[in-house]
Each structure stands twice: as structure tokens, then as C-alpha cells.
Amino acid sequence: MSWCMQGTYFFMLVAPIVSAIEVTIPLAAPSGAASVMGNLVSLSIEQDRWVDWAGSTEPNTFFNNVLDNLVQITNTPPFLRIGADSEDHTDFSYDIEYEENMFSASTAIMPYPEAYSTIVGQGFYDIISHLPQGTQVHWGVNLREHNLTAVYLETVALINAFSSPAVVEKGITLKFIEVGNEADYYHDDGSRSKNIWNVQEYVSEWEEFAYNVSMTAKLSKTSYTKLIGAAFAGSSHNNLNGFSPQAIFNLGILKSPAGQLIETISQHLYSGSFCSGGGAVLQDLMTKSYIRGNISVFNPDIEATFANGLNYILGETNSMSCHGTPNVSNTAGAALWLLDYSLYATQVGISRIHFHQGVGYKYNLIQPVTLDYSIIDGSPIGSLAPHIQPPYYAAIIVAEAIGTSGTTQAVEIVIDENNVSGYAFYEHGTLSKAVLINTIAYFAGAGARNSTHIDFSFTGSGYTAKEMSVKTLKIRYASDTTNLTWGGQTYETSDGRVSGPLTVDTLPVSSGVDLQETEAVLVTFL
Template sequence: MPVIPRFIMWGTHLITLVVPIVSAIQVTIPLTAPLGAAPLKGNLVSLSIEQDRWNDWAGMTEPNQFFNNVLDNFIQFTNTPPFVRIGADSEDHTDFSYDVEYEEDIFPPPSTIRPYPEATNITVGQGFYDIISHLPNGTEVHWGLNLREYNLTATYLETVALMNAFSSPAVVEKHIDLKFIEIGNEADLYHHNGGRNSSYNVHGYVSEWEKFAHNVSMTANLSQLSCTKLIGAAFAESSHNNLSGFSPQAIFNLGILESPAGQLINTISQHHYSGSFCTGGGAVLQDLMTKSYIRGNLSVFIPDIKATLANGLDYILGETNSFSCHGAPNVSNTAGAALWLLDYTLYATQIGISRLHFHEGIGYKYNLIQPLALNYSILDGSPIAPLAPHIQPAYYAAIIAAEAIGSSGATEAVEISIDENNISGYAFYEYSRLSKAVFINTIAYLSGAGARNSTHIDFSFTDFGNTPNNMCVKTLKIGYASDTSNLTWGGQTYETSDGRVSGPLIVDVLPIGSGVDLQDTEAILVTFL
């Protein structure tokens, strides 16, 4: 029950004691994985990297050690590196030249909305592809090729260089695999961004894609037995929002899967942002974090997902993040966005999305990772003292998801039914037995808000089996939802010069019967003992 504020008299002045409100809920969790529980892979949270500065992420003459460290942190929990997609808008502005060693870029001037804009022209050489060898052992890669410029020769040269890199001893020895080739980024927007004229439609796209994909598959010597497959769609919008007629259903109906190259599609990718900052303004942190907003943003993809799964294909968000045009200042780069990312990711698994690639670029506001020193503010482009490589708050959400999934290779998850507008919960099962749960409180606690409220959670269990007696509770501690640093996960920080975790681990061991408290703007991981 809510606690009513009390009033006392001190001399002649009335003083209000601000007492936090403590509410209580009971959650019921099955001890065995229910039918339909979502299977989870260790690379559920993966990355999409803007292609124009790939050499900065990977490192040219030697690996980018900071980037490798923060990737390896995930491997410590899951034994699986994050999947890395290299592409996005700049994949459709990339050409190959034998006269270039790594990369030569032409950038537009920066703006307050995009302090670090994408390159409008990228010319790359063989070295640009070869540095894929700098990634951690076992990394799986999804690489984008240029369709927008409609230049078969350029796409052919890119494909040759790509396959040369992945067949090199340095890459083969590290078991770094090219799992997907993507031909064209967000072709449904070509008629908006000057890539095609206003009459361009999904019929024209399928015809073009089949032509280019056939060329790429022949050049790369792909077959049904190949490790490397082709990505389907890579569209910017769901069929619900896409007024231009582009959708997975549309390309299926046009026979893309029956074409020679289309038979190499085993995964459909779509892209999604929860809002836009392309014209500035309009971003509110609490809106992004709200449970109903997260579910509404993702549920529009359900028809696309069902159609994809009905064709025996996998479904991913190959590019996603909070607000398009690199994020909204003081929203996308905050602790509140970490809670958004955690709930967004885990809810996505419940509707059939098997992997999410969170988009990253040098200096983008919504990055999980800033992999090299920055000389200009990510918020408005103003000059700053050099800011060393670092992680941003959303990185903690990816770490929590990785720890919840673990390394068994047999983890499933279900959403826990919680009739609260701002509390989300997910149960995790290993080999069908309950192992962990994540709870997220998405009420934005902000400076000046007064007392910080909390929700007490009590547990009950269904099904036959050994009911847990105790639990370990690990907490994502956040000062305010608007904070951009100083978060801790189990008392530890990843905000270090090398990206490695630091500090003593703090975990509460409690009897199940005591329940657990969850503050506003907080997440916890419960491990059942």
C-alpha cells in the first residue's frame, strides 16, 4: 500500500517529510519452460556498424584493443561474440579501388543534429576488408554491398575483395565467418533519398535485387551448402508503416524466394527506430522508456515476422536503436536508454525476433560503445577536450542480457505476466528449468523528483519441481534516468580506460520468501538457487 506523507510541526513552521511510496506486487513464475518459450542465442544483442569508418572500429595496422575488450566482455558471459553487421547507409555509397589501401571518405559538414555525419562517398581497397581479421575469434559477420548506385562492376569488385578477406589465413585461423551478404540498405527509401525516381516500387526492387544478387552469388561461389547466405529485405519500415508497398510479404509474393539467388535467403532483416531526431526536438526520455511505447513500437512487425517464419526463415532487426539520425541528445545517451534497450530486446524475443543489431557510428549519441577518442561533443558538435574511448549507459543493458542468457547454449525466455504499467519481467530457463529472471522498472527518476519510489516483488511458482529457497540479486544502480555515466552493475563499472570491468562484485543473497525491492529507474537480475 502507498505510504501517505506525514506532517510535523517544528517551531512555527510546517515541514513535509517526503516519504517514498512502496507498492507491492506478486509475480508467478513457472518452474519449467512453458510451451512457446523463445530460444535465445548468446549474440541476441549484436551490433550494426556504419561502414564509412569501419577502419576506426577494427583498427588498421593493429586491432582496436578497446573495441575488442568490450566485445570480449560479452564472450565472458555467453562464450559467443556479438554478431557484427558492417553496412547501413554508407554501404550504398561505397566503391572499390585498387589504388586505395584502406579507405578514403568524403563527409558533409557536421551539424548540431548530426555532429558526426555519415560519409557521402567511400572508396575502399582490399585492406578495408582484410582488417576483419582484427575481430575476436569466432565472430560472425553480416556485410553490406552497394545496390543504390546500380553499378554491377563496383558491386563485383566489392564482392571479390570481401571473399578474398574471408578466405585469408588470418581470418580462417580465427574462425571469423561471413554469415550474410546484404545487397542494398533500406531500398524502400531510395525514392525518398535520391537513389531512384518517384516511380520506384517493390517490383523494380525485386528485379534489381535478383540481378545483383545472382551476380554476387556467382562471384562469391555461393550455394545451398555454403556457410554464407544472403539477407532478405533490409527495409527501413514495417509493412504496417510502409506506404510504398515494400514488405517481406510483398517480396515473397513476387517470387523472390524462388529465384536462383533468392534460394540463398534464410534470414529476413528489417530496420527500426523508436522515434526520429532528424529534424531535432521532440524526444522525451520517459516516453522512450515506457513499457507500452516499447511494445507498441515492436508489435507493428508481428505480421512481417509471422509471414517470415511461415516461410521457414529467421527474422532479425538488422539495424535498430532509439532515435534515427544518430539519437536524441540527453535521451539516447542516458541511463534511461539502457533500461529501454533491455526491455526492448527481451520483449522482441517474445514476438519472434531472434537477434537485434544496435546501430553504432563514430560519435553517434545512441552508441553502446565509443571506440576511439572524440574531439567534438556528440550532443551539438562543439569542440571538447579529447574524450578517450568509452562505453555509454546502453552497454550495461547488453551486459545484463548476456549474463541472463549465459553460456549453456540451451536458454529460453518468457515474459512474466505483470499487470503494472512500468514494471517488466522475464524468466530465463536453461535446459527447460528456471534459472534466472530480469525485472525492469521504467519509471524515469529524474533530478528534483523528490523521494525515489520502489516496488516490492514477491514470488510464487507453478509446475512440479524443486522450488528455489534462495536467490542472488544483482542490481543495475543508476543515480538518475538522465545520467550519462557512473552506473554500476553489481557494484562494478565498465566505465574504465580499457573497457574491462572493475571493482568488487556486490550481490545480495536473500531467501525467496523475503521478496525483492525494485526502485524506479532500476533493473535487477535474480538468479534462483
Template sequence: MPPMPRSKLWGAHFITLIAPIVSAIEVTIPLTAPSGAASLMGNLVSLSIEQDRWIDWAGTTEPNAFFNNVLDNFIQITNTPPFVRIGADSEDHTDFSYDVEYEEDIFPPSSAITPYPEATNITVGQGFYNIISHLPNGTQVHWGVNLREYNLTAAYLETLALMNAFSSPAVIEKNITLKFIEVGNEADLYYSNQGRNSSWDVQEYVSQWEEFAYNVSTTANLSESSYTKLIGAAFAGSSNNNLSGFSPQAIFNLGILESPAGQLIETISQHHYSGSFCTGGGSVMQDLMTKSYIRGNISMFVPDIEATSAEGLDYILGETNSMSCHGAPSKVDNMDISCNHLHMAVLLLSDVSNTAGAALWLLDYTLYATQVGISRLHFHDGIGYKYNLIQPTTLNYSILDGSPIAPLAPHVQPAYYAAIIAAEAIGSSGTTQAVEISIDEDNVSGYAFYENGSLSKAVFINLIAYFSGAGARNSTHIDFSFSGSGYTANNMSVKTLNIGYASDTTNLTWGGQTYETSDGRVSGLLTVDALPISSGVDLQETEAILVTFL
């Protein structure tokens, strides 16, 4: 039947008593990796950490055990630690002093919109850098130094302290390495954030970057043969939405890669958020989760990626997450919920960035990014930010509105499960490739994974947001067919991310197990369904599954 007319229902308890609808689709999966399939590294999902409270993440006199545990979970799965970027907005507010042991920060007042604001001034000492030794063995690091304050002495001292830390016996013994130095964060925003005057443009940026990056590279003794290289760009948006004229193409055209420092650029980084909460206001979770919206937010970078690839450089999202300014809590008012042939409107209250719905967004966003040439995504985290994958220290006031709360111990948030699922799909072979599966369904996504060229797994995600009070929970039945030559499995195992509602902030389970533990380690009995391929599989609204072909 045709959709019901759109309506507004002013109440939070509207329930429709109907049987769930099961739609059916057939997907065709190649048995061997198609030409051009994306190669995936185990650190595809990595971290960007706001620099101002780095000591809380790493620990000072001893490592932060919770943070190390949740990082080690990925090592157990992929044999690769997440890449850690330390910097962001506060990298451009950092100065160095030999009189400071770790760091001294000045913070603006907390507010309901920004309960945990970034520091406006950070003064650090050598110990701030030395505690990099607290990270897990083999961690690669990407560290930012200050360009915005136009203080060559500060950049010199920060670089010297960095190199002293990474050459220390404690760091060398654990094979923790400084892979990239980033000179300046989001310089395209320097005029709007009062870092430069109205004459600021990309040409002036290239001139200043070359000056500072040359100083940094000579201080660090970098060369084309050295392990440590420089990050290029670190701009706040794509060339499609950056009206200031800052883009990889622009700096390439201005000759940055031919400069002495520019020759040390190995990777181009850009930043992206799928919306904003900088001035408050509501955000609709279903918008964030919608398949077409996710693809639009990634595909806008394609011209930049292509230009970067043409220069022989790697391309990453060096800082990304759901909603800028630390994520969004949301009042979802008069939300239209489309459930196949049913259409209803219901008043719901829901969070966005700290929810199970955001976990499904992160999983699809990450996997789709690999399909357009993005090799790694650094999801931004700070102490108390709404969109964090990890809250690594005890919180004393709400991440949603800044109100006092009982002490909340370190914990993971729902998005962490998405990172775990991506890690399990990639595995530890070092040969994994992935392709998106063609699915003619508006909010069901699928990706096939290959090891040594042969089909091994698939991930399916149902992006329809299911809320309390929305009536029956519908599902999509997926039948499989296979194309090309290669081994055809007869059986499969199915592991499910169980979610009550898209607005849930806790009580998710992955294969029956939880990471919501006091030490960040997985707990509970693993539950995996063993099924014949011929039976297909059901995928509920607000659900993700990992299929392993046996």
C-alpha cells in the same frame, strides 16, 4: 487519493519533500519452461556498424584493443561473440578501387543536429576488408554491398574483395566467418533519398535485387549448401508503417524466394527506430522508456515475423536503436512525472539516447523482441553517434551539439550495461529460453530464463524515469510464487544496475562494478545480495535487477 491535477511549473528546482511510496505486487513464475518459450542465443544483442569509418572500429595496422576488449566481455559471459553487421547507409555509398589501401571518405559538414555525419562517398581497397581479421575469434559477420548506385562492377569488386578477405589465413585461423551478404540498405527509401526516380516500387526493387544478388552470389560462389547466405529485405520499417509497399510479404508474393539468388535467402532483416531526431526537436525520455510504447514498437512487426516464419526463414532486426539519425539529445520541458498516486510537472533538461534511461529501454526492448519471434537485434553504432553502446575511438567534439571538447578517450555508454545484463541472463549453457512474466504494473517488466528447461534466473525492470528534483524515489516490492512442477528454490541472489538518475550518462554500476574504464574491462568489487525467496525484492524507479534462483 486521486492523482493531483496536471500543472505546469516553470522552474528547474522544484522539489517535493515526501516519503517514498512502496507499491507491492506478486508475480507467478513457471518452474519449467512453458511450451513456446523463446530460445535465446548468446549473441541476441549484436552490433550494426556504419561502414564509413570501419577502419576506426577494427584498426588498420593493429587491432583496436578497446573495441576488442568490450566485445570479449560478452564472450567471457556467453561464450559467444556478438554478431557484427558492417554496412548501413554508407554501404550504398561505397565503391572499390585497387589504388586505395584502406579507405578514402568524403564527409558533409558537421552540424549541431548531426555532429558526426555519414560519409557521402566511400572508396575502399582490399585492406578495408582484410582488417576483419582484427575481430575476436569466432565472430560471425554480416556485410553490406552497394545496390543504390546501380553499379554492377562496384558490387562485383566489393564481393570479390570480401571473399578474398574471408578466405585469408589470418581470418580462417581465427574462425571469423562471413555468414551473410546484404545487397542494398533500406531500398524502400531510395526514392526519398534520391537513389531512384518516382517510378521506384517494390516490383522494380525485386527485379534489381535479383539481378545484383545473382551477380554477388555467383562471384562469391554461393550455393544452398554454402555457409554464407544472403540477407533478405533490409527495409526501413514494418509493413504496418511502410507506406511505400515494401515488406517481406510483398517480396514473397513477387516470387523473390523462387529466384536463383532468392533461394539463398536464409534470414529476413528489417530496421527500426523508436523515434526520430533527423530534423532536431525534443524527445521525452519517459516516452521512450514507457512499457506500452516499447511493446507497440515491437508488436508492429508481428505480421512480418509471421509471414517470414511461414517461409521457414529466420527474422532479425538488422539495424535498430532508440532515435533515428544517430539518436536524440532532448530538452524535456514541462514533463509530467507520474509516481504512483502523485502527479507533478517539472521543467528538466535531459539527454535521451546516451543515458541510463536508454539502457533500461534497450533491455526491455530486446527481451520483449524475443517474445514475438525476433532472434537477434543489431544495435546500430557509428563514430560519435549519440545512441552508441560503444564509442571505440577518441572524440574531439561533442556528440550532442558538435561543439569542441577536450579529447574524450574510447568508452562505453550506458546502453552497454543493458547488453551485459542480457548476456548474463542468457549465460553460456546454449539451452536458454525465456518468457515474459505477467506483471499487472504499467511500467514494471519481468522475464524468466530457463536452462535445460528449468527456471534459473529472472530480470525485472522499473521503467519509470527518475530525475533529479523529482522528490522521493519510489519502489515496487515484488513477491514470488511459482507454478507447475520442478525444483523450487529457497534462496536467490540479486544483482542490481545502480543508476542515480534516468538522465545520467556516466557512473552506472552493475553489481557494484563499472565498465567505464580506460580499457573497457570490468573493474571494482562485485556486490550481490543474497536473500531468501520469501523476502521478495524491492525494485526502485529507473532500476533493473537480475535474480538468480539458488
């Protein structure tokens, strides 16, 4: 083979492949388009280290900054759920100012475990005043320990905090109280007998404790604060003998005095598990069909919830359970997963998604305090200052797509392509933006980086834009844990604020866009 032929052969191996597709977008919001609020991407925070997130004597500036970034984009703070596993290990004491925790030993699988005991005082609740103005809160109280006195004291402290002048002045509100976390697991964690714990026992117990909470908090059908229903880890769906919204509805929970105060059903969803270690494949997490399959199994639950006139949220979710999988949940690829996952969820009726966070968890969007040992394997690392992780960029992109109009609707764009997802956004019923995501994981050493060229066509009547701005989430490799940029800017700063010059391309709509592997763009039609 001659040198010339060798050179030609080499070029054929490394030259990127550019495929081309055409996507059709309605100019006006289709009937039934999902309404999306600015707090679509919200947070669930492990309760045991709430003081680290909020700050004790003064606010945690870094955490407030990264929340405020989202407020500035949407005029809406993220909704915070405070609870999860440690809500069911929390007790109140008048002798404690903030909190005292007892933790299991750190392991390579779980370097930052949840507390198995958390004792809190009034100050633990009062620091809710440190949150951004207008924040709505969903707070969990302890059902697992079956202690009415403990739940009574927690509820009194909650109501005292949310009625304090500092909290009222900032418009921070207690929207939901959650009684118990993942009660469907109580027979597995040893808190209930496997022989007798079932959904019937759960409903009976929940009604007793939730009634106590509602009376203590003076809740009513007209009060702002309501109760959350379910908060199950999984679902038996239409099997009424298991734990599911359908099962508790069938048992009449909504007719009970406390059940009449349920406004929203919350369920929990993870896309896999790292509880026993073992590998997870980043490409699998990112794959379009995998995302849709994980969410769509809850369609019967959502339909049953709507049939009872209630809202449906994912009150706790993230990539892999037990705090995430190393080099998967903390990567740039996970940012694209979170982006597609969040937007697809709106298409099946999920109105809000709370991504679970804990200090040192691998799947965090935000690490709110200095870390002393690795989130990957628990090894000492010295001192790692507060910082955002790649999935935070997805929250920013979702916020920018939704904007401030308060009228935004979203529809999935029909794309007959396994590795490209797209969503169109409408304000006041008129097409305004589109998000496009290439979910092929591009890794170092993979050779040429392929791309998909996307041309736009439009249907229906309405204004057809001639120009568009294109803002790109630039990612070097799917496995990267740092150095992403959004429109040329970074949020990987010491204070969590955006830095760097903004780079946005303005192009004719007729030119279409090129979307590389492991990349996302926000198109704004001008």
C-alpha cells in the same frame, strides 16, 4: 500550523512510496518459450569508419575488450553487421589501402555525419581478422548506385578477406551478404525516380545484383554464407503494393536463383526520430507500452517470414533515428529501454537485434575512438578517450541472463503493472534466472524515489529455490550519462574492462525484492 504539524506534512511529501505486487513464474519452461542465443544483443556498424572500429595495422584494443567482455559471459561473440547507409555509398579501388571518406559538414543535429562517399581497398576488408575469435559477420554491398562492377569488386574483396589464413584461423565467418540498405528510401534520397521506383522494380533489381553477388561468391544452398532479405527501413506490412517481406514474397523473390539463398529477413526499426531536431521525452522511450507498441507492429511481417521457413532479425535498430536524441539516447534511461526492448523482442520471434553504432553517434553502446567534439551539439571538447555509454550495461545484463548453457529460453513474466517488466530464463528447461525492470524515469529534483516490492510465487512442478542472488544496476538519475554500476562494478574504464569489487545480495526467495524507479535487477535462483 504548529512546527510539529509542519514536520509531519513535510515527511508525507518526501517519504518514498513502496507498492507491492506478486509475480508468478513457471518452474519449467512453458511450451513455445523463446530460445535465446548469447549474441541476442549484437551490433550494426556504419561502414564508412569501419577502420576506426577494427583498427588498421593493429586491432582496436578498446573495441576488442568490450566485445570480449560479452564473450567471457556467454562464450559467444556479438554478431556484427557492417553496412547501413554508407554501404550504399561505398566503391572499391585497387589504389586504396584501407579507405578514403568524404563527409558532409558537421551540424548540431548530426555532429558526426555518415560519409557520402567511401572508397575502399582490400585492406578495408582484411582487417576483419582483428575481431574476436569466432565472430560471425553480416556485410553490406552497394545497390543504390546500380553499378554491377562495383558490387563485383566489393564481393571479390570480401571473399578474399574471409578466405585469408588470418581470418580462417580465428574462425571469423561471413554468414550473410546484404545487397542494398533501406531500398524503400531510394526514391526519397534521389537515387531512383519517384515515378517508377516501387517494390516490383526493387525485386527485379535485387535479383539481378544478388545473383551477381552469389555467382561471384560461389554461394549455394549448401554454402555457409547466405543472403539477407529485405533490409527495409519500414514496412507496408500486408499492403502488397508497398515495401515489406509480404510484398517481396508475393512477387516470388524466394523462387529466384538468388532468392533461394535468402535464409533470414532483416528489417530496421527506430523508436522515433531526431532527423529534424526537436525534443524526445526520455520517459516515453522507457515506457513499457511504448516499447511493446513499436515492436508489435511488425508481427504480421514476422509471421509471414516464419510461414516461409525463414528467420527474422532486426538488422539495424536503436532508439531515435539520425544517430539518436541528445540527453535521451545516451542516458541511463536508454539502458533500461535497450534491456526491455531486447528481451521483449524475443517474445515475438525476433532472434537477434543489431543496435546501430557509428563513431560519435549519440545512441552508441560503445565509442571506439577518441572524440574531438561533442556528440550532443558538435561543440569542441578537446579529447575524449574511447569509452562505453550507458546502454552497454544492458548488453552485459542480457548476456548474464542468457549465460553459457546454449539451451536458454526466455518468457515474459505476466506483470499487471504499467511500469515493471519482467522476464524468466530457463536452462535445460528449468527456471534459472529472472530480470526485473522498473521503467519509471527518476530525475534530479523529483523528490522521494519510489519503489515496487516484488514477491515471487511459482507454478508447475520442478525445483523450487529457497535462496536467490540479486544483482542490481544502480543508477542515480535516468538522465545520467556516466557513473552507473552493475553489481557494484563499472565498465567506465580506460580499457573497457570491468573494475571494482562485485556486490551481490543473497536473500531468501520468500523475502522478494525491492525495485526502485529507474532500476533493474538480475535474480539468480540458487
